[in-house]
Amino acid sequence: MSAGFPDPALGPVRVSEIRQAARAGAAARPVRPLPRVTDRRMPGPAGAPDVPVRVYEPAADPGSPPPVVVFLHGGGWVLCGLDTHDGICRELAFHAGAVVVSVDYRRAPEHRFPSAAEDAYAVTAWVSAHAALLGCDAGRLAVAGDSSGGNLAAAVTLMARDRGGPDIAAQLLAYPVLDHRMETASYSAYGTGFFHTTAHMRWYWEQYLGPGGDGSHPYASPGLAPDLAGLPPAVVVLPECDPLRDDGLRYAGRLREAGAAPRLRVWPGVFHGFLGLGGLLPEADEALTGAARALRAALASR
Numbered sequence: 001m002s003a004g005f006p007d008p009a010l011g012p013v014r015v016s017e018i019r020q021a022a023r024a025g026a027a028a029r030p031v032r033p034l035p036r037v038t039d040r041r042m043p044g045p046a047g048a049p050d051v052p053v054r055v056y057e058p059a060a061d062p063g064s065p066p067p068v069v070v071f072l073h074g075g076g077w078v079l080c081g082l083d084t085h086d087g088i089c090r091e092l093a094f095h096a097g098a099v100v101v102s103v104d105y106r107r108a109p110e111h112r113f114p115s116a117a118e119d120a121y122a123v124t125a126w127v128s129a130h131a132a133l134l135g136c137d138a139g140r141l142a143v144a145g146d147s148s149g150g151n152l153a154a155a156v157t158l159m160a161r162d163r164g165g166p167d168i169a170a171q172l173l174a175y176p177v178l179d180h181r182m183e184t185a186s187y188s189a190y191g192t193g194f195f196h197t198t199a200h201m202r203w204y205w206e207q208y209l210g211p212g213g214d215g216s217h218p219y220a221s222p223g224l225a226p227d228l229a230g231l232p233p234a235v236v237v238l239p240e241c242d243p244l245r246d247d248g249l250r251y252a253g254r255l256r257e258a259g260a261a262p263r264l265r266v267w268p269g270v271f272h273g274f275l276g277l278g279g280l281l282p283e284a285d286e287a288l289t290g291a292a293r294a295l296r297a298a299l300a301s302r
Helices: 015-025 086-096 115-129 148-162 185-189 198-209 245-257 282-300
Strands: 036-042 051-057 068-072 099-103 141-146 170-174 234-241 263-271
Touching (some): 051 086, 051 115, 068 086, 068 115, 068 148, 086 099, 086 282, 115 148, 148 170, 234 245
Antiparallel strands (some): 036 051
């Protein structure tokens, strides 16, 4: 994986080059059949274009409408999209028993912060307000994401709290990006040699924030939010060998102190992005299945 992926530490990286490498390197997860998968568009923020989404529907439960999960894909706010995370979303829909709405938010550097966060929030708010049109239970709405998508999911929970809604019942954060400063010990211990490097993370932040961008804003760096009170219960999945690991541990600890009751699991011996290797890496299958079931349990308690 590392051999085929541009490394900013070795010289300048072009956005087109790294996007092509990400598409070429996406794991071919076995396709989980679902009753219906539909591409559509949902309203974006005021003055912005509609946002492409992909809606995954699980097998119907005649007893009650299913919960709904708004999913934000990773890729450093620069890479990836609906297709690269299609397999993850299918597994999440199947094991969580939820309708999953995967969001193709605007990407950097063409669209800097807060474009992606505002797209994510706009779709989440629309899904909450129109859950009946999707056949979902608005009272059991969750946000989820991996890496930079975990950053956006965490940001959406803060935005929803600060803006008076929508009501988010749970959050799933897989190796989320939480702090632009990159100062923890894991950024040094796992900064090279484990696919996703500290140099990659620095380059992604540069693309997302742009010159003079405010990385300390809590919607950019949720780990720097001064207060985490009032946030929904969290499922947090972290790999051991990840530069971002310590930020995730710290955030989970702060969520616990704030009463968000996180369910934390650190997976030994694996690396950032490992959930994308379902069907190839047994730990990826086990971790995603377990996280989806934990999210299902969190939503069932509502």
